[in-house]
Amino acid sequence: MTATEHTAGRFVGQSIKRREDPRLLTGAGSYVDDVVLPGMLHASFVRSDLARARITRIDVEAARALPGVHAVLIAADLNPGAGSRQPSMFQGDAVPSPCAPVPLLADADVRFVGDPVAIVIAQSRYLAEDGCELVEVEYDELPPIIDAELAITETEHLVHPELGSNVAMSVPTPADPTLDEIFASAAHVVRETLVQHRHTNVPMETRGVVAGYEPASGELEVSLSTQNPHEARQVCSRLTGVPEHRVRVVGADVGGGFGQKFFLGRDEQIVVAAAVKIGRVLKWIEDRRENLIASNHARADRITVEMAVDAEGHLLAARLDHLEDCGAYPVGGTGGVGPFVAMLFPGPYRLGRLGFVSTAVWTNTCGRGAYRGPWMLETVAREEMLDLVARAIGMDPLELRRRNVIRADELPFTTAMGMELDHITPAETLEQAVEIIGYDAFRAEQRVAFEQRGTLLGIGIGLYVEPTSMGSGSLGVETATVRVQPSGTVTVMLGTGSHGQGVETTMAQVVAEHLGVAIDDVVVVQGDTASSPFGGGTGGSRTAVVAGGATREASIEVRHKAVEIAAHLLEAAPEDLEVEDGRVFVRGTPTRGVEMSEIARVAYNSPAELPEGVAPSLEATVSYQAPPITWSNACHACTVEVDPDTGLVKVLRYVVSEDCGVMINPMIVEGQIAGGVAQGIGGVLYEHLVYDEYGTPLTTTFLDYLVPTATEVPVIEYGHVETRSPTPGGHKGMGEGGAIGSPPAVFNAVADALALRGAKVTAQPLTPTRILDALDAT
């Protein structure tokens, strides 16, 4: 029997209530805006209200003269000497494409509405905003590039003239006669252009930072709303020149991120640099308008898909032509997502061959950033296309999927793009989802409802595999320190950046399970570079697999040491001992045992009692390297009713069947899925970042940018298939999946309803206007 088997499942796999909750429910959480330090000043930005212009004059004198204003900084004050601010994984030769040079504050040019031009620092936020009103900026206005299609061919007006083109990245298709031959001889070829519109993360807590440099100690301390404190620390160090060991980044409670807070944003960088420059503690809390126009945008893509299908509905091949809008300054090197879209496009299907061309362009809009499944266009495009193919060849979309989905006996399966899939269950989750939702019964009801009353009901499916915990560079590794204190209580230190995922709970479950202690005796410390090992933060659906793997291994190592010490104290053989509830005892004779607190006392305070060769202390630090990809999978299915008179969509039922391997906490797993589903529903039906032709953002408040409320999100029903991954705990990542499967499921359901009337939609968002236009066009 291994050390882990006999307690398996006491904590891991249980829906244990979150230990984060009491403080968050009573208002005792500590978010960045709750940080108040002596002498703290407040910052506010002057931002460009033009999409593309040359700055001809900035007059800050009136602002500087305002009582209460401490400083007004412009590019000339702040930019010289700033170090490299690209993400650490892109340092050296690994510069990503596309990559535009981004100044701290805008210097000669502004390139999108919201581009920061000056920072005003004052005694209060009110006074800082008063100061911003007094800063005068004069511009020579230039024609902006807003439309991504036009950006490709535009040669006179460039977002980044120094780069010589608006094309940020171009992946051409190599000649592929085999592919051409498949298309030429296929029974069916279906071609469609699909548009996924611009929308974005919208964490309820905006971005924010409190930074202070203490010249006497040489220390830079940064409180930050972040998913990734160690990454922020590295960037702060390079940016300011303060050595890394003198920089501390603390992300205590973080009010959501969904990718937006994974890399250190440009605005936060400006505040950190300004704090060092003026030698004072400086706070900046982004307002909602700034968050909607200047943090990052996402999902702005157009993709043309061509699919070759045989007479029986088998997918033979696909061709993709992808256009991505990167905005002016893609955040944290994000952008150029095309190759990932192509790599993952085959998904969980036997698709024989794939060709793709991808183009990314700069536009005078807010930069693209990571948003929960940044490459998820592959699932959107494939799943929406499958429904279009099914309709074109007269087959039910479920039947088309059944004919092509990879089955258990075909694993491991190498996709057309060379990805090896294993330990996944797409066929099983497909069947479970359609069974829960009652697919056949709904089809019958749909037909009757339409024929008898003209009611437009629809059903949609989104099936996908998710490449979680992608182990490239620092993202593939996490380190955990598990320390039993002299009292026998346990502290776990992790380099994660929990921002809603309940990492303090799930990782405590892993420790309690594998160390054999009561969960109330475990505390997880994370989000602080001063007290945690280096780590890659929380994002990319990686914490359960990578941090969980390190935590598990470190817990087992400590357990082995505790057993070794206990064996010596009890004069028993280690293999005869069990560990449970913080007590090591002889199997079958529970009275013959020793408490963890006694073992810890010996380990720290009485080394003479230790067995020979055993070092004092009772802790372990273990680094875990995850495999390149840990695949998870899920199937989303939903039903909708479309009102033909108003164009309004009501989501009737929503089902998710998923396989994220061994669940650490099923309650948290379902919570993660639900949040992603709501974002998908919002993304397809309501949320839209709109620019006018001049590049002016029109959706700058929550009155215009519509986040779904409780009246728009239905009850979500879940099915679970648990297939172990080959990683230590058998877990798979799943944080992003809810937002990957939901957009095509919702879109397909609406399209299915509209097809009853012969109407067709190919672009999001599915607003009432677009739906009524589609119905009118029939």
Place this chain on the structure above:
Amino acid sequence: MTEHAICVVVNGEQRRLRVEARRTLADVIREDCALTGTHLGCEHGVCGACTVIVDGEAVRSCLMFAVQADGADIVTVEGLGGPDGTLSSVQDAFREEHGLQCGFCTPGFVVTVTQLLRENPDPTDDEIREGISGNLCRCTGYQGIVRAVRRASEAPGPDRPDRPGPPGPEGTR
């Protein structure tokens, strides 16, 4: 800028404050009263994160000037549970039902739901969803929140600080 003297009762404690006319109630609660549980998610009255109870009504403290609250009885999220950290029935239901993730919108929801159940102790499912539709949550898809409201509405009252029966004349306990 001219300051005005105001007197408010916050979570049962009387406070005399001097505030500029332009300062919002939310900022005064957070900064002058150091009660940082009240959060600001949009500062334009849509997201509901800053909801507090003023004279028995749930209001958005970002849309109210502090001077308008002169003489008012205010309850924030910090005033709902017991002084020893005991959760109120609403707070406890949110924990039981996983009605929060990042926790940023949570104080606004807890306050809104507390007042909702005072006004309508036995809401239907539709009334629950309608009743919380003025608050935005980006993490939960509202699943656990809706369940939590149902659970709290079914929780026994007398020993719970926030279920005192019908609201009194000031609407507070």
